[in-house]
Amino acid sequence: MQKDLAEKMIDAAIEMLRFSYSPYSGFKVGAALLAENGKIYTGCNIENAAYTPTNCAERTAFFKAVSEGEHDFKAICIVGGKDGVLTEYAPPCGVCRQVMMEFCDPEKFLIILAVSKEKYDIFTLKELLPLGFGPGNLKMPK
Ligand code: THU
Numbered sequence: 001m002q003k004d005l006a007e008k009m010i011d012a013a014i015e016m017l018r019f020s021y022s023p024y025s026g027f028k029v030g031a032a033l034l035a036e037n038g039k040i041y042t043g044c045n046i047e048n049a050a051y052t053p054t055n056c057a058e059r060t061a062f063f064k065a066v067s068e069g070e071h072d073f074k075a076i077c078i079v080g081g082k083d084g085v086l087t088e089y090a091p092p093c094g095v096c097r098q099v100m101m102e103f104c105d106p107e108k109f110l111i112i113l114a115v116s117k118e119k120y121d122i123f124t125l126k127e128l129l130p131l132g133f134g135p136g137n138l139k140m141p142k
Pocket residue numbers: 022025027028029044045046047054055056057058091092093096
């Protein structure tokens with residue numbers, strides 16, 4: 001991943017913090033999902049008074065993209081913090097990792113965890129979800 005592209009994704013994820021709908025936790029999360037064609041789909045977390053319908057920022061970005069016909073992805077950047085203050089990484093929850101597993105090659109898909117353009121780390125999906133269950137597991141044995 002080129003530095004300027006990573007920085008562009010970090011900017012896009014941080015920009016999404018202002019749309020975070022998080023009146024219950026106060027924890028704002030922003031995500032920027034890079035498609036193979038270079039397009040960036042953004043997302044924020046969307047909470048709910050009934051709690052369980054809450055949607056994470058990463059899944060918002062994935063569902064926006066998939067609902068527009070996009071199925072090929074390169075990377076996602078995630079930022080988050082209480083009241084939108086970024087002090088440490090906001091790693092994706094297990095459900096979001098599983099959604100990534102549905103559409104992405106775990107050895108190639110990159111997850112950028114950032115606090116700022118100066119402080120970030122890049123992981124593969126495989127590093128964050130080793131031995132994940134994916135579409136390949138449902139294929140008929142030959
Ligand atoms: N959250 C995300 O948006 N992404 C994650 O991967 C972890 C958690 C949101 C859900 C909820 O609105 C808030 O952070 C606190 O859990």
